[in-house]
Amino acid sequence: MGRRTFVVAAVVVALVAVGAVVVVRSRGATDVLHTETGARRPNVLVIMTDDQTLESVRVMDNVKSRLMGEGTTFSSAYVSFPNCCPSRATYLTGQYAHNTGVKDNVPPLGGYTKLRADDTVALALQRSGYYTAHVGKYLNGWGSNGDITAPPGWDHWYGLIDPTTYRYFDYAVSDDGVRVDFGSDDGDYQTDVLGAEVVETIRAAPADKPWFVSFTPLAPHSEQLEGAANDAGTTTTTAPGAAEEFRWAAPKPAPRHQQQLAAKFPRGASFNNLGTGKPEAIASKPELTEGFQRL
Structure with missing residues (x-):
């Protein structure tokens, strides 16, 4: 990846909703990371697809050759709560649903408003000296109240705004707090727009810091x-x-x-x-x- 060796590419393939492959505990994570300042810290890219079946990967030649072929494939994976928002909350915090407070996809038991935004992997890594960026979907309900400022811990934020998140065209994103609306032209296709953004985000990342980039497109989830x-x-x-x-x-x-x-x-x-x-x-x-x- 040029200025710094790109060490980790984690592909999250969802069976029922989503599951996290890379989870860093937020409590105490800062102290642990600071003890390794003498070592070269890796860049981390998490690619999280939505509602994708594991079987579909069998016919995805680019994924198999460029990610699986050059990386690590885990023989086992475990998910504590196989549902969209509860799993995303666990990915962001390293905690079970009874600790994150996110037990469903919508209120009153779940959605973005139940997440403790001050206790996430982004904050832990940012405090340890990482450049952090999020591109794509967050938790259901994010931005629906009009507040589209980035949650704590993210140096760069390109987040889909509800209620438009589940659309492949005619959706909106928050570009570091600035709303950007997309239409129905071929060039507005959500997966392509987000893919181009994550590539530019990595290229523009500071050369003097390791980076953590979370890329969470809607695809291949059904459209609302x-x-x-x-x-x-x-x-x-x-x-x-x-x-x-x-x-x-x-x-x-x-x-x-x-x-x-x-x-x-x-x-x-x-x-x-x-x-x-x-x-x-x-x-x-x-x-x-x-x-x-x-x-």
């Missing part, structure tokens, strides 16, 4: 749509304890990839058939919407 109507190709969910109904559609690929996976698997007479002969547990379920069929 505006409006309450359940149009064809979408599905609706209501989070526990939340009055708002969310409308979801299959994730959007980049425009340049739109037709690369346009083929459908063969669908015989049994596909989406809830008729006679099915067990009650199957027959009682609604048919798959077009949106779910595309997932």
Whole structure:
């Protein structure tokens, strides 16, 4: 990576939601890091995908050759709370959900407002002399109250602003506290914008400090749509304890990839058939919407 050897690239692949591969304990971490000032401290890049299956990595040749092939693959991984915000809070703090206070994705039990923002890995590393940067999604609800200043501990912040986080187009980010709105042009595709930003962030990092960069794009999570109507190709969910109904559609690929996976698997007479002969547990379920069929 030029000025300083790039030592660690951690890829976080989510099975149910997200899980953290690199976790640094915040309490006491500063003292531990300061004892190693004589050693060359590594740069750390965490790439956290959202709702990605482990099986999908099997066909991702670039990921396998450039990250897995040149890095370390762990044979085992453990997650204490396999859900979006609780796992992200654990990644940021190194603590279990009963200590982070984040026990759900939305209030009253979870979301960004429950996170103790003054007790995170970013603060611990910043205090130890690291340059810290975040690019992408944080916890659900961040920025929805109008406050888009960076949480404590981040030298550079390029965070997705709720409620636009779950959109691949027509979303907004906070660039160190300044709102930037993106539209629907091909160049506004969220994953590309965030990818370009994280590359520039690493290139612009101070030469005299090690850096810690957290890169958390939305992809390949499903897309949240505006409006309450359940149009064809979408599905609706209501989070526990939340009055708002969310409308979801299959994730959007980049425009340049739109037709690369346009083929459908063969669908015989049994596909989406809830008729006679099915067990009650199957027959009682609604048919798959077009949106779910595309997932």
